Amino acid sequence: MRRMSRPHPRPNAVPFACELAEHGDRTAVITAGGAFSYRELAARVAATARRLGSERRLVLLAAADTVDALVVYLAALAAGHPLLLVPHDRPESMRSLVAAYDPDVVALPDGTLDERRAISAHTLHPDLALLLSTSGSTGSPKLVRLSQENLRANAEAIADYLDIRDSDRAATTLPMYYCYGLSVINSHLLRGAGLIVTELSVADACFWELFRDARGSTLAGVPYTFDLLDRVGFADMRLPHLRYVTQAGGRLPADRVARYAELGRRRGWDLFVMYGQTEATARMAYLPPELAASHPQAIGVPIPGGSFRLEPLPDWPGPDTGELVYSGPNVMLGYAEGPSDLALGRTVEELYTGDVARRTPEGLYEVVGRRSRFVKLYGLRIDPQRVEAMLARHGLTSWCTGDDEGLIVAVTGEADAGHVRRLVAAECGLPARVVGVHVLAELPRLPTGKPDYQAVRGLARSKPGSVSPASSSSSSSDLCRLYAQILDWPDVTEDCSFVSLGGDSLSYVEMSLRLEETLGSLPADWHTRRIRDLRRPAGRAGRRTLETGIALRAIAIVLIVGSHITIFTIRGGAHVLLAVAGFNFARFHLTAADRRERRRHVLSGLARIAVPSILWIALAALVTDDYHLAGALLLDSALGHNSNYWFVEVIVYILAAMAAWLSIPALDRAERRSPFGFALGFLLLGLVARFNLFGLVDLPSAIAACWMFPLGWAAAKAGTPGQRLLVTAIALATVPGYFGSGELLRETLIIAGLTLLIWVPTLPSTGWLNRLAGPLAGGSLYIYLVHWQIYPLFADHSQLLALLISLAAGAACAALAARITRHATSSLRRRQAPRDTTDVATPPSRRPPAPSRQPPDDQVTSPTRGDEGRVPSQW
Template identity: 35%
Template structure:
């Protein structure tokens, strides 16, 4: 069997087929004759013929002759001995058509496959090495039907006729170059081989003299065209131009599309893969304007679909999935050894490995490459998207990376720190996780594509060297606070550090110093640099984490036993203010409601799941809880208009987020906060205390006033001030004021002993935050505290499910102390399990970001706490 276009050469008669500078054209009649004579020299049986893919008539004739004789062809890059050796070792070609000492020769067995040669499958026509395959063999097996189908399809949508002539600048061992050859021969069109590079000043002149009607190139070809001012030297004969073989900048596509339309021509932006013989999609020229970043529609005879990770079809527009192609040009399969050539067709579709989405015009758009993705801190970073982000700033770069960092290799001069800043902004990573290197030019494969394999190897080697080099404190500060100039006297606080930088610097300092020292955010760079790396004798634990764990345990125990230890919820409110100041200060001062409530999603989601559970159980919707206003006193659980009072804290927490942001959105307060956050916090505390003393008397809702913001806001204000008490004087002032306030309320409203316990317990809580923020604890204690602290909100939400639902059948059947103990321990365990389950769900969603829901939910995984924090005061920094 042979491709149809090889047996129809003579049909085009004396029409020119191949043209070379300074010699007569080779007509189709002459080409048919020479191919026929060459074909007859091959021996019997199916063989593998290696053809040196030079831009020469001998290479074209050898290729067509081997196909016409029914053999399989493997194209060998010219002047690439390494690739030739790989092909020889893996596939053992029976015959070679190549140049030796300037002469073209055919060597090997002319009597059929050698003794060790396994005959290729009858359908096999062409073997092409995949892009960038170096060091090991990996080839695409293409059939006669693949070649015929793709050639005919391309000729159809390009509208090729015998009067067309292509300028052949693409290498013939590259599938795109061969497809240009095949499609033109299929249509009886001609091909001109200029024999000089595009960058040669004579290129435009030769193109014009040859009467070329079309030009096909890869993105790098267009970069070279720009370098010779091609758009101002456009040959009048040029009818259309095409690009494939990689992503061309939308700006350049727009320029050439406009240029061709203005000159009565057309520009075809195309997409293809070797595995689909060459091309599988294109943008119709009349739809290209405004759609320069699309790959378009399937070529005639083919079909494109999108599939999710489970293989289900995606039909909705703008929903990303893997691009899947079906058509007659889908390869037979891969081959890595001679024995693989005997296999028949193994695929009925091509999973491209590209992420794409379908727009509302029916055009496909590539979003990224599945394998060109780094997963860093829960984020999926597309290397292609990073290249696009740099391109928008006029920087041509190739981005590579792993699951720790990404790196941009820039073509030409580029300010590396500026590149890092762009990468960090586009990826939502920090400057510690991005890097850049300027190079005179990027390494490329013989096809003109960027050699990502070589760059990845260089990146890996560079990382290995980095791992062996000790970073300095100055370096990590400079990276994270760029473009600010960091001096030895600067500190985290003086530089305006935020929670994202706090986490990153904590990790870096522990790596450099062995342990981040107490209050390191207040120490200067030089003071930190003088610290000697030492082995940690006892693990350190932040006091806020211990407070949180004890507070939630107090809540669980008090709810079950009614013992007079109700100070847990008050401590949790205090920690809310502490966390808002420490990690959400920027969002608060900018009145960034979206960012604030995005940070609350980890508790809002399970809260609404509980609301949904009550809706199902009651058959009614507790609207007050749905709108988070149940603590306002107008609803009642007995009327099923709100959830049980237990959940007041979640409502109050969300209301506090809004109130803090609203307060600091006031211009005078914002101005004061910019001058001194501690002073602004004192104003907030004064307002909150007035509200605590006055509003409950004006707003008569009985005992339910303890669930309202006026009753508790001053606690959050004190926590807020604790985060900004950065001097001894401020800490002493706040400790004195806090002690006075707590003692006042402990005795002013002392209706029972629990009230005194509640307020007096806040005194040691505040003292720990101010004067002992980090504690040395046994490892066993830290191991117990961390999960309880981390799951604090979830324990609060779910702990009553244990006695009131799961253990209810055993009520009265087991001793009361045992029942209470099981309720307390089981409630804590249930909350930890709920937190762990939510964590796993979010981890799953982070791996399925292509789904819109996953994409939305992942926003809260990218909060300022950098996915290491639960929201605000309830954060656990691992």
């Protein structure tokens, strides 16, 4: 057998990074695109280690939860190169640290290496392996120096008390540059377990599809993760391989610890509450799962190999109480303030945590307070003094404090509260909604003249002069304002996404076109990306594009109306719209993680189509003799009658069927396990009707056309070239002959539309073409409804005029309906909202949706919206 290449071990290499190949063909990494073994991972790591060379250099890695970034990380550790991890999506932090530490090599998340010099410009201590920002306070030149022994010892301790097995599969729910997220990677690689490498949020249905398919057994989160788990229906999810859930990165309220511990007991998994700091590599304590329900307020016992002692504090008298001091092989070498400190060895022997703790009679430790002013939010340690210094650089005098719920900033002068809020949020890497800003004539002081921070905390309960997180009139960016305007959602942050805010296929048209105007060409998955991730292309010139689905909707409705007026006869547009409807159903309705939420979305989408259709047809029946009760109730197609509105009726029937299967948990689970296979199953059922395979009954032609809907659905779920080829082949095999002889043009049009939908996400376009296509595609439902009554009034005078007026009237009706819907939604929201506006003191679980991915400084997106507001429609 050919010997597997691996990095040559060095005295200062990290063992688990050198020993990957020893796990052989065991699965190492699983992604949405496939999986590969430890042997393959070791080969990639060895190749990258050779690129880094044998001369020891300082490597800065813009870290992301991607395979390429993981390979660079392991290669640097295996070859003995000290590594500095920074967030890939915080360019200001990256520039700051590059300037402060002058790395020899800069590595990007895609594996690109910028080798700035062949020989290091620094003196690097032999024990130095890793540099991390303190508790996520990225951008600060103060770093934690960790050794090879720190990484090894902490990974082994975690693997020990969690009983990590080589059959485990852990998802990267936390960013690599965050010590908690990194510890998940290290401890699982140490034991030869699998990593589910993804940047998806736990609020994204695609995450849970990947987690189930990969047989995920480990889920890690900071406190806000558990808010999101509540919102996406985690308690009702079927996760047959889940063994344990871990929590760290800040205090989780005791009642929630107890609740999740009980949930785990019922569902067959354990909850590990953990305590740690970057200065201890990651973990210092854990609460044994069997004690979580009875002692939910405790941090537990020291990790294997570690120990605690309590340093007495004059301000905290009482038995067994004091500052928590930790000792163990995972305690950092010390801090680095600049490049010269990289030559230092150990300068710290034990870690003073800054937390005040007590030891319970049962031998458990419980944190009861903080000795310093540091505030810990979303797993990040925030220094209020640094916030004050930053605002001083902007010419603002301020005092800052906070607690586990948020930051409170008092500022004097004529400062713009919204501007201050954005500055502080950007400095700390926090969502803007947890920063409360209060503009005062004079800052409160103690009699000694020192700042009265207790009074500043009290401002969180006062309203005058403040900008509370939920009520600020200033959004965090122009894009946030754009999202809020189009989706009618008042608390949009940069960590929201179009899908998480309840965007549907109607608002999708307007949003995508407006974003195109602002940003240029958009990625195909923009609707699931956070707003902050869409800002990068801003200001860059690029060709204009139009999404294929939008283009097909606009073209199809013009062809439908024009053919009815007989300006031309190009049929097939309605069947293309059926496929587009299925495509959009898969993209929007099946994104929610909770089955009941999915069903609500479908039923709401059904109402948004059925209600205006019934009202319009009923009105037409009153003023003309062309319609009757069955038509007004959308029953003509079901009864086998010819109907001008067969297309609307078929969509309504399909949505009713979709709501029905979403009511069956087993079918919902089957779709989550195999989205593409499930869509194919529905397509096969549709083909049974299309070909009348059993010959039992001749279905009305409108009903038989339903098979186009699952064809579009399957096209949306086809994630590989092979799957797209299969859908294309089905279209080529089933469309010809459906309409009988002499319909070559119609069949060609439908096949061309399907092929574009399957293979081409965007089409070249221009600004004026996009502005024309937007109202046509967005108003396609109302154009279809009203054109039957509009065009006869003008066709005798001018068929072209009849076409233009029909299109314009339908688009105007769509705009009016959208305005009415937004007004109704806003009124409902005002009636449901509490009398007081949300402020910093409001528990996160009661706030509007906000970031999802953890820790929230950069890695978050909003969860799926609840019942109120806009819901998806697949038209």
